[in-house]
Structures are given as C-alpha cells and as structure tokens.
Amino acid sequence: xxxxxxxxxxxxxxxxxxxxxxxxxxxxxxxxxxxxxxxxxxxxxxxxxxxxxxxxxxxxxxxxxxxxxxxxxxxxxxxxxxxxxxxxxxxxxxxxxx
Ligand SMILES: C[S@@+](CC[C@H](N)C(=O)[O-])C[C@H]1O[C@@H](n2cnc3c(N)ncnc32)[C@H](O)[C@@H]1O
Numbered sequence: 001x002x003x004x005x006x007x008x009x010x011x012x013x014x015x016x017x018x019x020x021x022x023x024x025x026x027x028x029x030x031x032x033x034x035x036x037x038x039x040x041x042x043x044x045x046x047x048x049x050x051x052x053x054x055x056x057x058x059x060x061x062x063x064x065x066x067x068x069x070x071x072x073x074x075x076x077x078x079x080x081x082x083x084x085x086x087x088x089x090x091x092x093x094x095x096x097x098x
Pocket of ligand 1: 015016017018036037060
C-alpha cells in the first residue's frame with residue numbers, strides 16, 4: 001500500500017477506506033476523525049439558510065438500503081475500534097462501542 005503523501009510522522013492514504021484501514025496496524029491511532037458518506041442523497045430536499053436545496057450530493061451518498069448502509073458503517077467503525085490505541089481516551093473508545 002503506497003502512501004499518497006508522506007512527511008516526517010505524517011502519512012496520507014487516498015483510496016477506499018474499507019481496503020486501506022484493514023492494512024494499518026492495530027492499536028496505533030490516538031484519535032480518529034471521520035466524515036463518512038451518510039447516504040442521505042435520496043432525492044429529497046432540505047432547508048439551507050432559509051432556502052430549499054437538493055440533498056443529492058452524488059452516487060457516493062446514495063443509500064443502498066438500511067441493511068447495506070448498516071453493514072458499510074459497521075465495517076469502517078469496527079476497523080476504527082481495532083486501530084484505536086488501548087491508551088486512547090475511554091470516551092473515544094466508548095463512542096465506538098454503540
Ligand atoms: C460527507 S463527505 C466528506 C466531505 C469532506 N469532509 C469535505 O469536507 O470535503 C464523504 C466523502 O467520503 C468519500 N467516500 C465514500 N465512500 C468512501 C470509501 N469507502 N472510502 C473512502 N472515502 C469514501 C466520498 O467520496 C465523499 O467525498
């Protein structure tokens with residue numbers, strides 16, 4: 001697995017997180033920040049600054065149905081749990097238990 005960018009102790013990977021995360025060593029992350037696809041682009045509308053706007057962000061945000069969406073989220077969240085350092089804050093680990 002080749003990093004997209006690397007300098008000092010910083011490494012950036014670019015790709016499918018479901019393929020990249022399993023290749024990283026367990027107990028090696030102090031903090032994980034994620035902004036995953038919420039799969040809310042279902043042809044609906046939302047209110048943004050008082051205007052009605054489409055929530056269709058792209059194919060990557062389309063729902064594949066509750067079961068598949070749940071499987072997707074469970075997969076990357078399980079990987080995050082594996083990657084978390086045992087010494088990471090209990091709050092961080094706790095939030096991934098549910
Ligand atoms: C909610 S957006 C995050 C936007 C980003 N935080 C920003 O401000 O530009 C989710 C992003 O995850 C990407 N994505 C979808 N599935 C992915 C996957 N399996 N692995 C990595 N990225 C994925 C999408 O292409 C999209 O850019």
